Amino acid sequence: MTRKTPLYERHVELGGKVVDFAGYKLPVQFAGIIEEHKAVRNDVGIFDVSHMGEFEFRGPQALEAVQKLIANNAAKLEINQVLYTPMCYPDGGVVDDLLVYRLDKDRFLFVVNAANLEKDWDWVQENTKEFDVEIENQSFETGQVALQGPKAQELLQKIYDRDLGQIKFFWLEKEGKISGKDCIVSRTGYTGEDGFEIYARNEDLVDIFDAIWDAGKEFNLQPCGLGARDTLRFEAALPLYGHELSQDINPFEARLKIFVDLEKGDFIGRDALVEVSEKGVEKRIAGIEMKDKGIPRQGYPVEVDGEEVGFVTSGTFSPTLGKNLGIVMVKKEFAKAGSNLDIRIRKRLLGAEVVKLPFYKRR
Amino acid sequence: MYPEELKYTDDHEWIRVENGKAYVGLTQYAQEQLGDVVFVELPDVGEEFEMGDSFGVVESVKTVSDLFMPVGGKVVEINEDLEDSPEAVNEDPYGDGWIVAIEIADKSQLDQLMDSEAYQKTLE
Numbered sequence: 001m002t003r004k005t006p007l008y009e010r011h012v013e014l015g016g017k018v019v020d021f022a023g024y025k026l027p028v029q030f031a032g033i034i035e036e037h038k039a040v041r042n043d044v045g046i047f048d049v050s051h052m053g054e055f056e057f058r059g060p061q062a063l064e065a066v067q068k069l070i071a072n073n074a075a076k077l078e079i080n081q082v083l084y085t086p087m088c089y090p091d092g093g094v095v096d097d098l099l100v101y102r103l104d105k106d107r108f109l110f111v112v113n114a115a116n117l118e119k120d121w122d123w124v125q126e127n128t129k130e131f132d133v134e135i136e137n138q139s140f141e142t143g144q145v146a147l148q149g150p151k152a153q154e155l156l157q158k159i160y161d162r163d164l165g166q167i168k169f170f171w172l173e174k175e176g177k178i179s180g181k182d183c184i185v186s187r188t189g190y191t192g193e194d195g196f197e198i199y200a201r202n203e204d205l206v207d208i209f210d211a212i213w214d215a216g217k218e219f220n221l222q223p224c225g226l227g228a229r230d231t232l233r234f235e236a237a238l239p240l241y242g243h244e245l246s247q248d249i250n251p252f253e254a255r256l257k258i259f260v261d262l263e264k265g266d267f268i269g270r271d272a273l274v275e276v277s278e279k280g281v282e283k284r285i286a287g288i289e290m291k292d293k294g295i296p297r298q299g300y301p302v303e304v305d306g307e308e309v310g311f312v313t314s315g316t317f318s319p320t321l322g323k324n325l326g327i328v329m330v331k332k333e334f335a336k337a338g339s340n341l342d343i344r345i346r347k348r349l350l351g352a353e354v355v356k357l358p359f360y361k362r363r
Numbered sequence: 364m365y366p367e368e369l370k371y372t373d374d375h376e377w378i379r380v381e382n383g384k385a386y387v388g389l390t391q392y393a394q395e396q397l398g399d400v401v402f403v404e405l406p407d408v409g410e411e412f413e414m415g416d417s418f419g420v421v422e423s424v425k426t427v428s429d430l431f432m433p434v435g436g437k438v439v440e441i442n443e444d445l446e447d448s449p450e451a452v453n454e455d456p457y458g459d460g461w462i463v464a465i466e467i468a469d470k471s472q473l474d475q476l477m478d479s480e481a482y483q484k485t486l487e
Contacts, residue, residue: 029398033425293446316425319424
């Protein structure tokens with residue numbers, strides 16, 4: 001069964017092209033991916049991300065349970081701080097990448113990918129049995145919108161009853177209200193721009209969306225779909241599970257070393273990652289720019305001198321840079337900026353050059 | 364939206380016969396479904412294809428779609444402007460957004476295609 005998010009009717013009213021994605025009916029685009037993409041880079045856009053999963057950890061050993069599951073260090077989080085982290089298998093492969101919200105001393109929220117929801121829930125349950133912690137799957141009762149772009153703060157401040165200036169990057173506020181409705185607001189996102197993610201109960205999300213929408217008129221607020229979400233995260237080189245991350249890719253290979261804390265104490269996958277850290281990786285993620293005309297897409301082989309050295313994990317036309325760009329997983333010796341690679345696109349072999357990631361960084 | 368003088372295919376392409384050659388492109392419906400077209404891979408002039416063969420590729424931001432020959436024939440002209448302005452496929456699908464011109468091998472194949480009215484019925 002495909003679920004509708006609380007904002008489904010709004011998507012239809014606003015002309016969204018709705019598709020099935022990770023078990024939800026969600027808009028892939030409204031005005032057009034390029035127009036939506038540019039709105040987020042230049043002004044502000046709103047995304048329905050209610051499909052994301054939420055697990056709340058509560059209890060005396062909540063921190064211990066969280067620490068065992070994730071590769072980054074939740075102990076260094078202050079209350080109301082947010083952390084990005086991989087969650088690994090014992091061999092260092094990735095179960096999922098997620099955000100951890102520290103809501104209180106003994107209260108944490110995991111925000112996980114919708115496509116991995118069931119797998120993550122099973123994994124979390126399976127691996128926390130020894131702890132005095134209660135874990136609740138709130139995914140189907142929680143809605144979320146992301147308000148992203150340089151004008152996001154000015155817009156949201158019109159209708160939010162707390163000072164957004166006090167919420168720093170990767171911090172949250174849980175006491176504020178929009179339209180009288182409780183919500184968690186964090187300065188986080190998946191676009192490479194400034195912006196906020198707003199969590200609320202399903203039944204409150206339409207009122208919150210409507211308030212943002214009305215306040216957004218003077219800011220030229222653009223409704224955005226999954227298509228623009230993907231091109232925006234791609235330019236910012238933010239990994240997408242199933243592309244740059246998977247069971248077969250460890251965080252070191254995915255350029256996520258800074259989100260792995262090998263010194264924090266034991267966690268699932270630590271031994272394997274210590275070994276990777278000592279030996280170094282054999283393959284890793286790199287960015288490419290096409291020199292010949294063609295668009296690299298996920299799964300296309302990467303070759304050097306006729307030998308296959310890797311594959312494309314993501315690729316598209318970049319609306320901001322106006323170039324055909326890709327992210328590839330290649331043998332380490334070919335991942336250096338300036339290396340020349342060939343991408344096999346259908347029958348042709350097209351030239352590309354390795355460039356530094358991210359492709360786009362906000363000023 | 365769907366000019367009377369064109370013939371249409373199930374693959375959402377149109378063909379217009381004009382002075383012995385036939386122009387081929389994507390319909391209004393096809394370009395709407397694709398979204399922003401950002402790349403068109405064209406065949407070489409002189410290449411020959413059977414009816415239904417894939418002769419090129421059109422890519423939007425998110426998708427890659429094959430282009431199919433509405434009827435068999437030889438490519439006599441390609442729209443090189445699409446290299447720099449692929450968005451013409453969206454903006455003017457029956458005009459500047461044409462993709463190739465072909466010399467039709469067997470004109471009787473045109474009878475297997477739909478007229479405007481029949482094509483629009485398939486979209487309902």
